[in-house]
Amino acid sequence: MSEINILWVDDEIDLLKPHILFLEKKGYSVSKCTNGADAIDMCDEHNYDIVFLDENMPGLSGLETLTEIKSKLPNLPIVMITKSEEEYIMEDAIGNKIADYLIKPVNPNQILLSLKKNLDHSRLVSEKTTSNYQQEFRKIAMDLAMVNSYEEWIDVYKKLVYWELELENISDTGMVEILESQKQEANSLFFKFIKKNYIDWVNDEDNAPILSNNLFKKLILPEISKSNGTLVVVIDNLRYDQFNIIEKTINKFYKKQEEIPYFSILPTATQYARNSIFSGLMPLEMAQKHPTLWKDDTDEGGKNLHEEEFLQAQLQRLRKDLKFSYHKITTLKNGKQLADNFNNEKENDLTVVVYNFVDMLSHAKTEMEVIKELASDDKAYRSLTNSWFVNSPLLEMIQKAQKLGMKLIITTDHGTINSKVPSKVIGDKNISSNLRYKTGRSLTYEQKEVFAVKDPKDIKLPSIHMSSSFIFAKEDYFFAYPNNYNHFVKYYKNTYQHGGISLEEMIIPCAIFVPK
Incomplete structure (x- = not known):
């Protein structure tokens, strides 16, 4: 470890000789100074690792010296030392981003602890x-x-x-x-x-975890607050680790009452899992009860265009008389409009917001080189998600909901996994396009690398054709066709995909918050 250089500023520096000797014996280099003006000059001329600064000095006060040094060296740790316990002095010092605050008389071990905390912390x-x-x-x-x-x-x-x-x-x-x-x-x-x-x-619902189709019935509806209303936010494609990161910001406004992870149904894909959440049904049941609303993989058009109708039908089926609104946010403009007008939601028992940013981010990583650079691994992907959240209209909505006294429920439809291992699959021309699951006729695949379901009805999925089956990729595998195999693998390797079987895709958060 290179030598640590300390500047200690105190108009009674001679009285601190025992402390300075103690630090020098510990291997620290200590420069001394008796006033603020000299301290500023010394900081201009030398590279100090940390400054101990007396607050009460003749001439420039400690706070004035602190402000001057910080204006030039904002990242230099400064520890304020004072005889006074006046609250305003502490607040001013903290407002100027001091590294620590010590009350005189200080003993050598306090100084040592402050050094360890600020310089050796990481x-x-x-x-x-x-x-x-x-x-x-x-x-x-x-x-x-x-x-x-x-x-x-x-x-x-x-x-x-x-x-x-x-x-x-x-x-x-x-x-x-x-x-x-x-x-x-x-x-x-x-x-x-x-x-x-x-x-x-x-x-067998009684011996199963909460799945997508039971999320509203078992977790969300029992929590609806009729007195102040409830905001339910479904952030598409949000993994558990990403939720844990954004939760730190949510905690400034809300207190977590309960966290109940649940399981996404298969396929862990938006058109299946999210429709299942809002309808309260498995996909086969949706296709049977709502044939005009359900679309199969190979059908043209958007697959999640009827979530509001599905939710309305579910509430009627469960005999829940709730005044609700539904909002799907897919652009910044949509988000800002809802945030600006959010106070209108106070009349509702239930406000549902589906926010699509994280899903768009995962798809952009596949298609855009700049996003591949920014979200090169899970750590970077979390960081990018957090940067979006803290600057998003969604956070503004959450802040307004807190002021209105609304309960908050945050959840998602499925997670995603960084796909790294190709698995060869062959099928007819109508095979579905998702990289983590496939459905269609005449599927040929590596048996050890998939969960194969010959009859989709076994897992309550509709069949595109009489002889259609489903396969789901395991771990971090993704499906690739033998034709143009190398190009396909190179393009999709290390991209975020969903639809298959992994902890990241299937075990997902549902958290209930009450306003602070």
């Missing part, structure tokens, strides 16, 4: 995080060996997401690689679990 956090994950790695490995229920899979996935977020800012890339391999193993085992249990789930 290294100490990195080392502790690495150590903690090494211990947790063994527990997760044991859990994976024994996990045998959907509740246990939710717990395992939440642990993996927690450690992914903890490890993303540390310097030890080896630990990140170990976590990635553990996630891969988890997805391999999860695929086998879904393959074994999914048919039973969709045919």
